[in-house]
Amino acid sequence: MINTTHMNHDFQANVTREDLVALLNDDLAGEFQAILSYVLYSQVLKGPQYMAIAAKLEEHAAEELAHALTIARQIDSLGGMPLSVRKPVKTSELAENMLRFDLRNENETIVRYRQRVRQCEAIGEYAVAEYLRDILEEEQDHQTALANALGVAIPNDQETIETPAEIPYDLQKVESGNRNDILSEAVGTESPNTTKPSVQHASTSGSI
Ligand SMILES: [Fe+2]
Ligand SMILES: [Fe+2]
Numbered sequence: 001m002i003n004t005t006h007m008n009h010d011f012q013a014n015v016t017r018e019d020l021v022a023l024l025n026d027d028l029a030g031e032f033q034a035i036l037s038y039v040l041y042s043q044v045l046k047g048p049q050y051m052a053i054a055a056k057l058e059e060h061a062a063e064e065l066a067h068a069l070t071i072a073r074q075i076d077s078l079g080g081m082p083l084s085v086r087k088p089v090k091t092s093e094l095a096e097n098m099l100r101f102d103l104r105n106e107n108e109t110i111v112r113y114r115q116r117v118r119q120c121e122a123i124g125e126y127a128v129a130e131y132l133r134d135i136l137e138e139e140q141d142h143q144t145a146l147a148n149a150l151g152v153a154i155p156n157d158q159e160t161i162e163t164p165a166e167i168p169y170d171l172q173k174v175e176s177g178n179r180n181d182i183l184s185e186a187v188g189t190e191s192p193n194t195t196k197p198s199v200q201h202a203s204t205s206g207s208i
Contacts, residue, residue, distance in 0.1 A: 015122070015123065017079075017123065019119075020078060020120065020125065020128075021078050021079070023119065024075045024078070024080070024116070025080070025083045027113070028071045028085075029083070029085045030108075030109055032068060032086030033086045034067075034105060034109070036086065036089045037101065038064055040089065041057050042054050042055075042057035042061060052149075053145065053146075053149035056145050060145075067139075070131050070135060074128045077128075090166045096150065096164075099146055099150050100163045101163055102142075103146040103147060103150065104163050106143040106146060107143060109139050110136065110139050110157070111157050113135060116132050117129045117132050117133060120132065143155070
């Protein structure tokens with residue numbers, strides 16, 4: 001079985017069908033991560049300058065779900081079993097941090113799918129490669145939308161996106177209804193005047 005852990009930096013063009021299933025499961029774990037992060041971030045992004053990108057993130061969430069379905073179908077068609085594993089989702093109350101986490105994930109996803117297309121073609125899985133190309137196109141759109149919202153250049157494949165430290169949600173405060181306190185602590189400003197009810201967030205640990 002191929003080790004998928006360091007595939008981004010140690011690209012292997014020649015894979016077996018079994019390897020491809022393992023790699024696609026790694027991709028599926030990334031799609032589950034993307035669904036969850038876009039669902040969360042699209043709802044908690046605050047500030048008038050982020051309204052447009054928040055709406056975009058909702059669209060991304062739906063597209064990531066479609067990607068997950070496609071990847072799971074390809075794994076099944078290759079005789080494999082789609083796994084219920086996802087990569088971790090970083091949380092933050094700061095809009096810019098969330099967008100940077102997403103941009104980094106999209107960049108890494110694009111690198112992975114470009115490699116995957118080559119691997120599929122190398123072993124004659126042209127149909128799978130075609131599905132991945134379609135997904136890749138949408139991932140590039142996601143990357144562009146995020147880079148534009150952040151006002152940064154679209155990263156190239158070799159570039160590592162600097163991401164800020166995670167600021168985990170403080171569940172106790174959220175549960176006690178003081179969500180604005182978390183935000184003001186994180187930003188270092190007065191609590192914003194928002195009339196939205198507090199939201200209980202999922203924990204930052206593993207499962208969906
Ligand atoms: Fe995706
Ligand atoms: Fe994406």
